Amino acid sequence: MPKLQGFEFWSRTLRGARHVVAPMVDQSELAWRLLSRRHGAQLCYTPMLHAQVFVRDANYRKENLYCEVCPEDRPLIVQFCANDPEVFVQAALLAQDYCDAIDLNLGCPQMIAKRGHYGAFLQDEWDLLQRMILLAHEKLSVPVTCKIRVFPEIDKTVRYAQMLEKAGCQLLTVHGRTKEQKGPLSGAASWEHIKAVRKAVAIPVFANGNIQCLQDVERCLRDTGVQGVMSAELGAARAVDSISEAPDSLVATSEWAAHCPCSSQQQHSPWPPGPCGCGCWPLKVSLGSARCPPLRPREGSKERAGARSKRALEEEECGTEVLSKNKQKKQLRNPHKTFDPSLKPKYAKCDQCGNPKGNRCVFSLCRGCCKKRASKETADCPGHGLLFKTKLEKSLAWKEAQPELQEPQPAAPGTPGGFSEVMGSALA
Ligand SMILES: Cc1cc2nc3c(=O)[nH]c(=O)nc-3n(C[C@H](O)[C@H](O)[C@H](O)COP(=O)(O)O)c2cc1C
Known part of the structure; x- marks a missing residue:
């Protein structure tokens, strides 16, 4: 078609x-x-x-x-x-x-x-x-x-x-x-x-x-x-309103809640987070919460305290204090947390790529760059737990101790076990 x-x-x-x-x-x-x-x-x-x-x-x-x-x-x-x-x-x-x-x-x-x-x-x-x-x-x-x-x-x-x-x-x-x-x-x-x-x-x-x-x-x-x-929000408000209006909606809402990850429920939930911290609907519904307020305050009204949606948090990014969504979530969980860059521990940088270097790296590199270099030069870096040289030496020493692993000496032509004899018997 x-x-x-x-x-x-x-x-x-x-x-x-x-x-x-x-x-x-x-x-x-x-x-x-x-x-x-x-x-x-x-x-x-x-x-x-x-x-x-x-x-x-x-x-x-x-x-x-x-x-x-x-x-x-x-x-x-x-x-x-x-x-x-x-x-x-x-x-x-x-x-x-x-x-x-x-x-x-x-x-x-x-x-x-x-x-x-x-x-x-x-x-x-x-x-x-x-x-x-x-x-x-x-x-x-x-x-x-x-x-x-x-x-x-x-x-x-x-x-x-x-x-x-x-x-x-x-x-x-x-x-x-x-x-x-x-x-x-x-x-x-x-x-x-x-x-x-x-x-x-x-x-x-x-x-x-x-x-x-x-x-x-x-x-x-x-x-x-x-x-x-x-x-976006009218649908949410209608479903929320209907909880208190029709038992059928309550069933539907519970079905939805049962299938919906807590994070999503919390986004839709008009209630501030409950004792479990997640603000999920089954909890609120079973507690018999009263009628719900509209999800987004109307123009001119004050922002609802408490349950601020993830989206609201992200929207705040356009303000002067630009915090990533993850940082904002961390700050919600721990209001005393600070993201002041001047308080962040300073890490010395890898000479090659600028990522933080390993403190005990013998080459002054980060792990990735150190691994490449140590492998190329067959060297060790105990700081990063990389032992290319030691392992090679160990494996050579072990091979030497195993006579059966020694390279066989090429047999002289015509002698028993030589190439022509083995091939001849195989083709016969
Ligand atoms: C929580 C949330 C998530 C959203 N996610 C999307 C999205 O994934 N894609 C998109 O195009 N708009 C997204 N929007 C914007 C909405 O689709 C819509 O354009 C906006 O909210 C304006 O509609 P409203 O006045 O009914 O809220 C999102 C809005 C909200 C509130």
Whole structure:
């Protein structure tokens, strides 16, 4: 069957989905998607997967996709971050049989995306993006879609969207915030930008941003003219609300919780961490917690104390104090921990590569460089526990002590056991 494109793809493969659950790292896994579908989601995205790791690591593929699908979880779009056309397409080829489309993440504004050079940090690399989408459009059996952020200028955003469409993108999700609008600077999403893109392209568009309640969904559809509305937090808030409203949801939520790693539950959990420290839902549900607050405070309200999501922590990276996600997590566990570089022990550097050198290395190198050198020169470095010279000497001494291992003296031609005699008897 030929690959469906644009509106046909949206209306037939995606069944005209209007209510869409956003891709969310650590959150939109299978269990969450199933729960969301029970609450009216018509299309879901996987969390963003890393294309390069997906290609390289069979376990990553298994854990994040191959063992994370089921027939009820369709239509489904798998999202990748990538910055290389070949790698993106290789990853997509490995994923395409498990989903209905492949999405390229061009919207992630986080520090980690800046470091990895993906997401919204590819926003200005139109030539690269064109090549990625063109190749994917040509090679994949499923459509390729993109999730973008806007530029401050509406006309540039429109040209950006048109460029992606021309390259072969079959559906565009527009998050109406710029790359800089994140964390405390998040602000409102611009539906004006989304509306302008909607008017300017001939492929379906989903709007994303500023959706805080069901009425917002209808308003957004009406004001922007988009085909669907994608939300990260509305879905979460609806599922959370439903716990106290319908016993059926409670069962569904418990099912989800039973299948969901604690880390993911904690991300969705509106409660601060409990005595177990993980804030997981079964605990809270069984404790009969009361109604839940919305997940993200509305604009202008104060940040909820306590359960700060991993994402919120990462978003803070754009502040002045730039700590990695792991360091922030360590600091949460131990508020007294300091990451002041001046207090860090100073390590002397390897003469060759600049990594910390072994304190007792005879060559003043790190272990890797020391191993190469000691092996090449058949030398010892007791500091690194490398004994090439000693081992060679031992093995020579042992060989000398074994007469049967001595090299046989070549037999004189014609003498019994000589080459010609052995070959002659073997051929006979
Ligand atoms: C916890 C979390 C994880 C996210 N992970 C992703 C992701 O993997 N890929 C992506 O494109 N966007 C990701 N986003 C962004 C959302 O998809 C969405 O664009 C953003 O939250 C704005 O939608 P909202 O206003 O409904 O929250 C994430 C958002 C949150 C809150």
